[in-house]
Amino acid sequence: MLLALLVLLALPQFLGSYLLTVFIFIFFYAYLGQAWNLLGGYGGQISLGHAAFVGIGAYTSTYLAMTYQLSPWIGMLIGGAAAACLGAVIGYLGFRFGLRGFYFILLTVAFGEICRLVVSHVDALGGALGLFITFSGDPWQFQFSDNRYYYYVALGLMLISMGIAALIERSRMGAYLAAIREDEDASEALGVNAFGTKLAAIVLSAFLTGVGGTFYANYLFSLQPNTAFGIPLSVEIILRPIVGGSGTLMGPVLGSFILSPLAEVSRTYFARGGLSGVHLIVYGSLLIAVVLFFPRGAYPYLRGVFRRLPRRGAPPPFRHLPPGVARAKPAPERPRDP
Amino acid sequence: MTLALIGQAALNGFLFGGVYSLMAVGLSLIFGVMRVINIAHGDMMVWGSYLAFVLALRLGLDPFVSFVLCAAAIFCMGVVVQRALVNRVLNAPHEMQILLMLGVALVLENLALVVFGPDTRRTESAYGLATVWLGPIFVDVARLITFGLALALSCALYLFLFRSDLGKLIRAAADNGYGALVIGADVERIYMVAFGIGAACVGAAGALMSALLPFSPATGFAQTVTSFNIVIIGGMGSLLGAFLGGLLVAVAESLGAVLLVPSLKELVGFVLLVLILLFRPQGLFGGKTT
Numbered sequence: 001m002l003l004a005l006l007v008l009l010a011l012p013q014f015l016g017s018y019l020l021t022v023f024i025f026i027f028f029y030a031y032l033g034q035a036w037n038l039l040g041g042y043g044g045q046i047s048l049g050h051a052a053f054v055g056i057g058a059y060t061s062t063y064l065a066m067t068y069q070l071s072p073w074i075g076m077l078i079g080g081a082a083a084a085c086l087g088a089v090i091g092y093l094g095f096r097f098g099l100r101g102f103y104f105i106l107l108t109v110a111f112g113e114i115c116r117l118v119v120s121h122v123d124a125l126g127g128a129l130g131l132f133i134t135f136s137g138d139p140w141q142f143q144f145s146d147n148r149y150y151y152y153v154a155l156g157l158m159l160i161s162m163g164i165a166a167l168i169e170r171s172r173m174g175a176y177l178a179a180i181r182e183d184e185d186a187s188e189a190l191g192v193n194a195f196g197t198k199l200a201a202i203v204l205s206a207f208l209t210g211v212g213g214t215f216y217a218n219y220l221f222s223l224q225p226n227t228a229f230g231i232p233l234s235v236e237i238i239l240r241p242i243v244g245g246s247g248t249l250m251g252p253v254l255g256s257f258i259l260s261p262l263a264e265v266s267r268t269y270f271a272r273g274g275l276s277g278v279h280l281i282v283y284g285s286l287l288i289a290v291v292l293f294f295p296r297g298a299y300p301y302l303r304g305v306f307r308r309l310p311r312r313g314a315p316p317p318f319r320h321l322p323p324g325v326a327r328a329k330p331a332p333e334r335p336r337d338p
Numbered sequence: 339m340t341l342a343l344i345g346q347a348a349l350n351g352f353l354f355g356g357v358y359s360l361m362a363v364g365l366s367l368i369f370g371v372m373r374v375i376n377i378a379h380g381d382m383m384v385w386g387s388y389l390a391f392v393l394a395l396r397l398g399l400d401p402f403v404s405f406v407l408c409a410a411a412i413f414c415m416g417v418v419v420q421r422a423l424v425n426r427v428l429n430a431p432h433e434m435q436i437l438l439m440l441g442v443a444l445v446l447e448n449l450a451l452v453v454f455g456p457d458t459r460r461t462e463s464a465y466g467l468a469t470v471w472l473g474p475i476f477v478d479v480a481r482l483i484t485f486g487l488a489l490a491l492s493c494a495l496y497l498f499l500f501r502s503d504l505g506k507l508i509r510a511a512a513d514n515g516y517g518a519l520v521i522g523a524d525v526e527r528i529y530m531v532a533f534g535i536g537a538a539c540v541g542a543a544g545a546l547m548s549a550l551l552p553f554s555p556a557t558g559f560a561q562t563v564t565s566f567n568i569v570i571i572g573g574m575g576s577l578l579g580a581f582l583g584g585l586l587v588a589v590a591e592s593l594g595a596v597l598l599v600p601s602l603k604e605l606v607g608f609v610l611l612v613l614i615l616l617f618r619p620q621g622l623f624g625g626k627t628t
Binding site: 040046048093097098099101102103105106107109110111113114117118120121128231235238239242246277278280281283284285286287288290291292295 | 375423426427430432433434436437438440441442443444445447448449450451452555559563566567570599601602604605608609611612615616617619
């Protein structure tokens with residue numbers, strides 16, 4: 001673990017600028033994935049609207065920086081707080097009204113789309129064209145002339161998110177979240193405050209995601225509602241933890257190390273050949289393969305291989321798993337208990 | 339803002355709603371029977387649209403005729419997707435099914451991008467510009483035909499599900515898959531057919547819509563989201579709800595485009611969705627599943 005950290009710290013000295021960019025995206029998406037993992041992985045509350053938090057955080061800090069010259073380092077926290085507020089609203093409405101599973105997913109999608117549509121119609125935020133940050137190279141304005149600093153910021157963000165996830169995993173809240181994920185009704189019967197726990201998880205997750213938005217804006221130097229709030233970004237966020245293994249500490253990181261380079265390489269390779277859509281076909285096929293052959297994600301699988309568990313090799317398909325190994329099939333959804 | 343303009347918008351929305359209804363009925367059927375959320379729904383629709391476009395271009399077939407062929411083709415696509423992929427994750431956790439369908443959606447969308455290019459298309463129809471005036475407002479003939487066909491297809495599906503033996507089995511499997519297995523129904527085949535029919539609905543909707551609205555590979559996901567909107571608003575698993583929900587959302591969007599900014603019309607649908615989710619999550623017409 002320490003060795004890996006040292007390697008990552010020393011790595012920028014040896015990398016070219018292209019590989020550096022790849023690593024920055026790996027860390028950044030691992031960070032966002034870990035933030036999502038707190039709610040979606042540990043708590044089992046799938047959100048497909050996390051881009052809304054990225055967008056809110058990014059727009060808040062950028063707007064404050066452009067209008068009041070407030071440093072994005074401070075704006076980052078304000079943006080995170082703004083995202084946390086939105087998270088609290090979504091969480092309060094969703095959990096108070098007992099939306100579970102697919103219904104909660106749709107609620108998050110709807111809020112993400114509402115944010116996107118509203119922001120594209122606010123002229124102070126640049127409308128559909130978005131905001132453009134002029135480069136000043138001032139570190140206080142979150143701008144670095146050397147990509148290596150972005151590398152360290154992204155690495156720092158990822159490590160912070162892993163620290164938070166590790167703390168939660170070991171805390172009472174982590175146990176509550178796991179209990180809610182496995183069986184919400186049973187956990188409530190045992191006295192778990194499901195509403196409060198889920199609300200805390202979504203607020204924390206939204207805050208971290210919102211903080212990431214500031215990095216997003218200042219690394220790309222521009223913000224468009226369609227990309228910062230769009231569903232494609234939400235999909236990118238959700239993919240990494242699920243491919244890596246949702247509800248595990250290393251899952252989002254591993255998923256990001258698998259997916260980000262793959263996306264990057266296939267994008268460059270196929271775009272050069274003039275086939276702009278092919279890299280996403282590869283991406284989609286990989287997803288299908290992961291679901292069919294590594295349904296619990298790469299990390300639990302690898303761990304199983306290394307520990308030489310009896311079930312070595314490809315895990316059996318879902319329907320033959322003994323009870324207790326796979327999550328029980330969720331009961332048919334009832335939107336609200338009578 | 340005259341009354342005639344609002345009436346015109348409402349009528350346009352209502353007639354357009356037939357296509358929305360058809361695509362939502364397809365989604366609702368798939369969800370109702372298999373409890374699988376077809377995230378590739380909109381992309382199957384785009385493939386239906388492109389097929390209609392190609393048939394019109396090469397063979398000169400009007401989309402109001404060729405929609406039958408498109409539906410058949412997308413039926414096959416649905417059957418293949420169900421057999422090869424969906425069937426294997428029927429008992430998997432929700433997020434895995436979603437991820438799988440997301441993969442399918444990505445593949446279908448970008449396959450369309452590679453094959454047909456990113457340009458926005460629109461299928462030419464002989465009725466594209468015909469209108470009939472009714473006093474102060476006009477009726478778009480293409481929309482009228484579309485509405486009629488969508489209504490006819492929905493009625494045919496209703497008759498199939500409630501009158502034919504296979505349809506009754508599909509409803510039985512939707513109600514209780516295990517029970518259907520116990521009475522000796524070939525549940526695997528039922529699932530395959532149900533997925534195919536759901537896909538055929540959206541394929542036909544895609545072909546019909548291609549004459550009304552421009553489309554491109556990128557419109558797929560938006561159509562998926564709209565279908566979800568409608569199905570939730572109408573009531574998950576209720577075919578009547580999906581049909582009426584389609585009309586309702588289309589009218590609301592059309593009115594929103596006139597009363598607000600045109601580009602904000604989607605907002606109306608989402609606000610409607612949030613309100614429904616919070617205050618009547620079973621949907622307007624929701625009750626038991628089909």
